[in-house]
Amino acid sequence: MSSIPHDHVAGHAHDDHAHHPSGIMRWITTTNHKDIGTLYLWFSMIMFLAGGVLALTIRTELFQPGLQIVDPEFFNSLTTLHGLIMIFGAIMPAAVGFANWQVPLMIGAPDMAFARMNNWSFWLLPFAATLLISSFLVPGGAAAGGWTMYAPLSVQAGMGMDFTIFAVHILGASSIMGAINIITTILNLRAPGMTLMKMPLFVWTWLITAYLLIAVMPVLAGAVTLLLTDRHFGTSFFNAAGGGDPVMFQHIFWFFGHPEVYIMILPSFGIVSTILPAFSRKPLFGYASMVYATGSIAILSFILWAHHMFTVGMPAAGQVFFMCATMLIAVPTGVKVFNWVATMWKGSLTFETPMLFAIGFIFLFTMGGFTGLVLAITPVDIQLQDTYYVVVHFHYVLVAGSLFAFFGALLALDDLLQRDVLPDAFSRPRRHAAPHSRLRDAVCRLEHGRIDRRVRLWALADPLPLHGSESDSIRAAGACQAMGGVGHAGVDTALAGAVPHLRDAARGGLIERENCAHE
Amino acid sequence: MDRIDTASAATEIARRMGHAALAASLLASSGAVYAEREYNLQTPVTSIAAQIFDLHTYIMWTCVVIFVGVFSVMFYSIFAHRKSKGHQAAQFHENTMVEIVWTVIPFLILLFMAFPATKTVLAMKDASVPDMTVKVTGFQWKWHYDYLDHGFSYVSNLTTPDAQIHNREVKGEHYLLEVDQPMVVPAGKKVRVLITAGDVIHSWWVPAFGVKQDAIPGFVRDSWFTAEKPGIYRGQCAELCGKEHGFMPIVVEVKSADDYAKWLDAQKKKSAASVDDPNKVWDPNDLIARGAKVYAANCVACHQATGKGVPGAFPALDGSPVVNGPKDAQIKIVLNGVVKDGEPTAMVAWKNTLSDTDIAAVITYTRNSWGNHTNQAVQPAEVKADRS
Numbered sequence: 001m002s003s004i005p006h007d008h009v010a011g012h013a014h015d016d017h018a019h020h021p022s023g024i025m026r027w028i029t030t031t032n033h034k035d036i037g038t039l040y041l042w043f044s045m046i047m048f049l050a051g052g053v054l055a056l057t058i059r060t061e062l063f064q065p066g067l068q069i070v071d072p073e074f075f076n077s078l079t080t081l082h083g084l085i086m087i088f089g090a091i092m093p094a095a096v097g098f099a100n101w102q103v104p105l106m107i108g109a110p111d112m113a114f115a116r117m118n119n120w121s122f123w124l125l126p127f128a129a130t131l132l133i134s135s136f137l138v139p140g141g142a143a144a145g146g147w148t149m150y151a152p153l154s155v156q157a158g159m160g161m162d163f164t165i166f167a168v169h170i171l172g173a174s175s176i177m178g179a180i181n182i183i184t185t186i187l188n189l190r191a192p193g194m195t196l197m198k199m200p201l202f203v204w205t206w207l208i209t210a211y212l213l214i215a216v217m218p219v220l221a222g223a224v225t226l227l228l229t230d231r232h233f234g235t236s237f238f239n240a241a242g243g244g245d246p247v248m249f250q251h252i253f254w255f256f257g258h259p260e261v262y263i264m265i266l267p268s269f270g271i272v273s274t275i276l277p278a279f280s281r282k283p284l285f286g287y288a289s290m291v292y293a294t295g296s297i298a299i300l301s302f303i304l305w306a307h308h309m310f311t312v313g314m315p316a317a318g319q320v321f322f323m324c325a326t327m328l329i330a331v332p333t334g335v336k337v338f339n340w341v342a343t344m345w346k347g348s349l350t351f352e353t354p355m356l357f358a359i360g361f362i363f364l365f366t367m368g369g370f371t372g373l374v375l376a377i378t379p380v381d382i383q384l385q386d387t388y389y390v391v392v393h394f395h396y397v398l399v400a401g402s403l404f405a406f407f408g409a410l411l412a413l414d415d416l417l418q419r420d421v422l423p424d425a426f427s428r429p430r431r432h433a434a435p436h437s438r439l440r441d442a443v444c445r446l447e448h449g450r451i452d453r454r455v456r457l458w459a460l461a462d463p464l465p466l467h468g469s470e471s472d473s474i475r476a477a478g479a480c481q482a483m484g485g486v487g488h489a490g491v492d493t494a495l496a497g498a499v500p501h502l503r504d505a506a507r508g509g510l511i512e513r514e515n516c517a518h519e
Numbered sequence: 520m521d522r523i524d525t526a527s528a529a530t531e532i533a534r535r536m537g538h539a540a541l542a543a544s545l546l547a548s549s550g551a552v553y554a555e556r557e558y559n560l561q562t563p564v565t566s567i568a569a570q571i572f573d574l575h576t577y578i579m580w581t582c583v584v585i586f587v588g589v590f591s592v593m594f595y596s597i598f599a600h601r602k603s604k605g606h607q608a609a610q611f612h613e614n615t616m617v618e619i620v621w622t623v624i625p626f627l628i629l630l631f632m633a634f635p636a637t638k639t640v641l642a643m644k645d646a647s648v649p650d651m652t653v654k655v656t657g658f659q660w661k662w663h664y665d666y667l668d669h670g671f672s673y674v675s676n677l678t679t680p681d682a683q684i685h686n687r688e689v690k691g692e693h694y695l696l697e698v699d700q701p702m703v704v705p706a707g708k709k710v711r712v713l714i715t716a717g718d719v720i721h722s723w724w725v726p727a728f729g730v731k732q733d734a735i736p737g738f739v740r741d742s743w744f745t746a747e748k749p750g751i752y753r754g755q756c757a758e759l760c761g762k763e764h765g766f767m768p769i770v771v772e773v774k775s776a777d778d779y780a781k782w783l784d785a786q787k788k789k790s791a792a793s794v795d796d797p798n799k800v801w802d803p804n805d806l807i808a809r810g811a812k813v814y815a816a817n818c819v820a821c822h823q824a825t826g827k828g829v830p831g832a833f834p835a836l837d838g839s840p841v842v843n844g845p846k847d848a849q850i851k852i853v854l855n856g857v858v859k860d861g862e863p864t865a866m867v868a869w870k871n872t873l874s875d876t877d878i879a880a881v882i883t884y885t886r887n888s889w890g891n892h893t894n895q896a897v898q899p900a901e902v903k904a905d906r907s
Contacts, residue, residue, distance in 0.1 A: 065694060066686040073762040073832075139831040146759045152736060153719040153761060156865065158832065234861050240737020246720060247735060281602070283612035311722060311757070312733045313740035316644040320637050327629045334625045335618070341589060342617070344596045348608035359597070363590065370582040377578060377632065379571045379639040382731050383560055386722060386757040 028123070031115035033100045036122050040097030041410070043125055047089030050133065054082040076144035077136065077160070083147030084164065087264065088171045089129055091398060094406045095267040096178045099206045101413065103182060106200045108191025113184035114177075121177035128170035135163035148257070151238030151249040155230050162231070165224045172217040179213035182206055197291070201284065204291050205270030208298045212259045212266075215302070220256040223249060247312055254305035262301045265365075265397060266294060268405030269336060272358045275408050276340055279355035280347030286339040293332035293339075300329050310378050311385045319378045326376035333369055337362060357408030364400030368393060561726040564752065564773070565744045568729030570639045578632055585628075643729075646743040649711035653702065657714075657721030657734035657756065660763035660820060664702045667713075669783060671790035675700050676816055677766050684766075696753040701770035703786075705779035706749045715739045718867065722758035725771055733758055746773040763820055795876040797903045803883060803896035810884025813877045821865060826889040833865065837889040846882070846897055850905045853878050870906060875899040 021029050030036060058078050061070050070078065100118065104111055112118045135142040140158020143149065154161055186207045190199070199207075227249070229235040236242020238249045269290075277284045284290065304325040306318060314322075340362050349355070371393040375381050384390060563569040600606045654665040654672075665672035675698045682688040684695075691697070704710045714723050716734035724731040728744040746752070754769040774782060815824075822828050826837035836842050841849050856868035869878060879899045886893040 065690060067684055068686070071762075072765065076759065076762070076764070144761070150720060150759070153759065156719060156761070231862075240735075246737070280600075281608040283610065285611075286613050286618055288613070289618050311731045312735070316640055319640050319644075323636060323640070324633055327633060330629060331622060331625050335622055337589060338621045339618075341593045341596075344593060345600065346606075346609040346611075347596065347600050348602040348606050349597060349600055350602045359593075362593070366586070366589070370586065373582060373632075374575065374578050377574055377636045379567070379636060379643060379729070380575045380578065382643070383568075383571055383575075383726060383729060385731060386724075 029119070031111070031119050033104050033112045033115070033118060036112075036118050037097045037100030037102075039122050040093045040100060040125075043122070043129070044090050044094035044097060047085050047093070047129060050129075051082050051085035051090055054078045054085065058082065073144055074141060076146075077142040080143050080146055080164075081132065081136070084132060084143075084168075085129075086398070087147065087260070088168070089125075089132070091264045091402050091406075092171075092175060093125060095206075095209070095264070095402070096175075096182075098202075098267065098271065098406070098409055098413075099178075099182055103185060103203055103206060104189070106203050107186060107189065107194050109185055109189035112181050113189055114181045117177050118181055121174045121181065124170050124174040124177075128167045128174065131163050131170070132167035135160035135167075138163065148250075148253055149224065149227065150253075151227060151230065151246050154227055155238065162228070165228050168224050169221055172221045175213050176217050179210035179217075182210040183214070186210075197288065200270075201273040201287065201290055201294075202267070202270030205266040205273075205294050208294050209263050209266045212263050212298055212301065216256040216259045216263075219252060220260075223252040223256065226252070247309070250309050250312060251306070254308045255302075257308065258305040259298070259301045261394070261397070262297055264402050266298070268361065268402045269294065271405040271409045272340065272361050275354045275358040275405075275412060276343050278412075279350050279352060279358070280344050281349075282343060282347035284339070285342035285345075286335070289335055290339055293335045296332040297329060300325060300332070304329065307376060307378075307381070310381045323376055323378045327373065330369065330373050330376075337366055337369070354408040354412040357404045357411070361401060361404040361408070364396055364404070368396030368401055371396060563729060564727045564746050564748050564750070565729055566747075567639070567643055567744065568727060570642065571729045574636060574639060577635070581628065581632070643742075646711050646741045648709065649743060650708040651704070652711045652713060653704070654713040654715070654739075655702070655723050655734065657716040657718075657723065657760070657767075659718050659761050660756075660767040661816075662698075662702075662721075662723070662756075662767060662769060663717075664700075666786075669787060671786055673700050673786075673790075674816065675702065675770070677768060679766075693753065695766065696755070696768045696770065698768055698770045701751065701772045703772045703774060703779065703782050704746060705776050706746055706773050707776070709743060709745045711741055711743045713739050713741050717872075719760050720758050721756050721760045721767070723754075723769060724757040725752050725754040725769055727752040727754075728771070731757055746771075749773045749775050749778075795874060795899065797875040797899040799876075800898055800900075801876075801879070801896070803887075806880045806883040806896055806898075807887055809877070810880035810882070811888075813873065813881040814884055817869070817873070818881065826885070826891075836885050837891065839891075842885050842891055843893055846886075846895060846901065847905065849882055849886075850878070850897065850902055853882060854902070854905060875902040875906070878902045 020026065027035065027039060030039075057070065058075065061068055061075055100112065103109070138159045140160055142160040143154065143157055143164040145153040145157055145161070149161070149164070186199070186203055196204075226235070226237040230237050230239065230244075236244040238244050238246045240246065273284055273290060304322055306314065306322045307326045310319060310322070351359075371389065375384055375390065375393055560572050560575060561568075563572050600608075652667050654667055656663040656665065658674075661677070662675045663672060664675060677695070678697045678699050679691065679693075679695050680688065683690050712723070712730070712732070714732045714734045715738065716736040718736060720736065721734040722731060723734055723742075725744070728746060730742050730744050732740050732742040734740075750773055752771045752773065754771075756764055756767045756769070758764075760767075814822075821833035822836050823833075826835060828835040841852060852866065853873075854868065854870040857864045857866040873881070876899045879897045879902045882897045882902075883895075885891065886895055886897070
């Protein structure tokens with residue numbers, strides 16, 4: 001037991017002698033998951049503003065009928081780029097940013113599994129974004145065929161489309177690398193004792209999201225590559241005159257596109273499932289069913305893509321199948337909403353800003369769910385497809401859904417930073433996870449995994465023993481102490497009893513996989 | 520934007536707000552008022568559209584019930600289970616029975632939605648035994664109606680004046696929803712529409728009929744409707760198809776059987792009369808006058824009314840070496856389109872769309888308009904000779 005602080009000091013002494021780039025090089029060369037998470041969040045913020053400017057221009061033009069400030073072609077570019085920027089530039093990177101920040105902390109990993117690849121997958125993004133946005137400046141303007149890039153309209157388009165295609169390639173590569181990193185981290189770097197069914201729900205949703213990303217981003221890359229060869233190399237994948245089929249593009253695109261929708265919302269489910277219990281002072285209701293619901297949503301998301309294509313024309317059997325598969329999604333999604341409501345039920349609620357965002361999320365996301373149910377009904381969809389109804393539906397899901405959750409998470413995260421509960425990436429550049437000096441590395445690692453459901457746990461006395469007896473020794477030390485408040489002695493005792501092997505892991509290297517006989 | 524428009528926009532907003540208030544009060548008392556409600560689907564005039572309307576109403580009310588159920592629970596706990604009221608948190612975190620119940624019940628609700636929806640899907644798909652067939656082809660940016668049973672066809676173009684679009688005039692009642700020649704069908708007859716496209720994907724949508732079918736280049740899809748009531752029904756292209764996507768409305772005029780027969784007769788005579796003799800020698804001024812119309816209907820979207828094109832996208836005709844050069848080269852470009860690197864460009868081949876006379880007229884027009892003064896006329900026979 002007494003060797004824990006000793007090793008800790010030795011570890012840091014070594015660390016402090018290493019070279020740490022400063023200034024801009026610190027951010028360019030960083031492999032610290034929190035630094036990279038911060039970069040992702042800043043990038044996402046900038047892109048959010050960029051996409052927002054496009055949206056404002058769209059709304060200004062639409063303020064009254066007739067042409068006011070932009071031409072129709074430029075208007076189409078605005079809607080197209082608004083979609084691409086918000087999806088690939090704002091929502092997805094924000095989710096990866098939160099994953100970078102929280103996943104290693106929540107599962108007790110020293111850093112992401114591939115720290116350097118993590119750096120690379122972030123630094124691809126600014127280049128892709130530059131490519132995408134600079135397409136406004138090329139002859140013919142930016143892509144104007146909608147974010148779905150349907151052929152043959154996109155085959156007809158100017159050079160801006162090629163910029164978009166390459167930007168999508170780069171963004172896809174970045175997402176795939178990020179996803180591989182997250183999966184590897186979650187599956188291999190969990191602290192001993194952190195079994196899959198003990199993982200915080202945010203980690204679960206990201207694990208599933210990452211699998212979806214790996215499954216579908218290559219499909220999108222394939223679709224836009226076929227588009228590229230149709231445009232420049234004389235192929236006819238999407239040209240009926242050459243034996244191709246324009247509808248095939250839509251099938252390939254939506255096979256990516258529908259899971260993509262869940263890629264954007266699942267991390268938010270995880271965030272809300274983290275915020276709600278914290279401010280309800282009550283364990284998350286139905287943890288296991290939440291995990292199963294997330295899994296079912298992910299699996300179902302692969303077999304309902306053609307509900308985006310009901311008006312394209314398909315056999316009645318196809319329409320009925322895709323209608324039913326789509327309606328089935330409502331079951332696990334409903335389970336989630338019910339679980340959230342049940343989590344609040346008989347809690348002890350307070351309404352700090354993250355909680356307000358979480359409640360807003362549930363309320364408005366459910367609106368998105370209801371409109372989704374209406375759209376699932378094939379005959380009704382025939383009327384509503386390609387109208388503002390669909391636009392409203394997915395903005396309920398993406399703005400009031402994903403974005404609200406991210407705002408909530410950001411505020412909760414910021415709150416923890418302000419209170420010195422979480423280690424601060426800004427003040428402590430490190431090559432590896434840099435827990436706050438007042439925390440034992442091992443405590444920090446263990447803590448976030450064990451008592452994840454309490455975002456502001458240090459202020460709350462004794463919440464959430466969801467994982468049963470295993471957390472008792474930690475709780476005996478007091479949540480306040482465990483999160484680095486005051487008085488470490490109790491924590492040391494508790495730790496030594498609970499997880500003696502963490503001593504080695506505290507060095508910041510990979511955690512040895514032990515068979516956890518002591519548990 | 521001028522002052523009149525601001526005023527009319529304000530009136531419009533006031534009118535809509537009035538509608539909404541009226542509708543809200545109506546909604547409270549009755550669910551069966553269709554007409555003129557701008558917040559719901561259009562008043563159906565076919566059985567399919569009526570089924571869709573009812574399905575939507577049914578599902579929406581189901582959602583409202585679920586919504587009220589779920590959120591009254593949530594708002595009750597927001598109200599009653601607050602820390603500020605001193606409520607102590609319970610510590611329960613699962614209940615298998617409850618979880619099974621709230622998985623099974625939604626499933627059953629969905630079954631009750633899926634059955635009527637499936638019936639409607641099957642009805643929509645049954646395009647068999649039509650009374651008549653019309654082929655609809657979407658082009659950038661107009662619709663082409665081909666009456667296959669009677670052998671005539673025509674193009675339907677937007678008629679909303681440019682001045683209205685650019686806010687120089689007050690907008691008409693059917694702003695952007697008016698065309699020169701609507702599709703005309705008889706009431707009470709089953710009309711099968713074969714839908715395809717000539718360039719990119721469009722979508723033929725008439726909300727009152729409950730028909731929306733994408734028009735896919737190279738493939739023919741079908742749909743059908745039986746309009747119960749004579750009238751004029753308006754829709755829009757519903758699939759983003761480029762720059763003028765918002766300017767290619769669909770207007771269908773449903774006539775009584777007698778009126779339809781008269782219209783059909785007139786249309787047949789007109790189409791017989793309009794077949795031009797390609798060997799006729801025209802007066803250049805007549806050619807220019809006709810060419811101006813052809814240009815306005817087919818060329819103006821890209822090359823612009825000024826003949827200046829759009830720099831970087833569509834070349835100018837005004838001062839163009841092709842238009843001011845040998846006639847033959849220009850005829851061939853208009854006939855066959857421009858192919859660059861083996862790929863067709865936005866300059867499509869017009870040989871199947873326009874007659875020899877139309878092509879001769881439009882070429883003559885371009886050669887004698889704006890800054891072009893070739894003083895040359897192209898006769899239909901020259902075009903005919905260049906068709907290969």
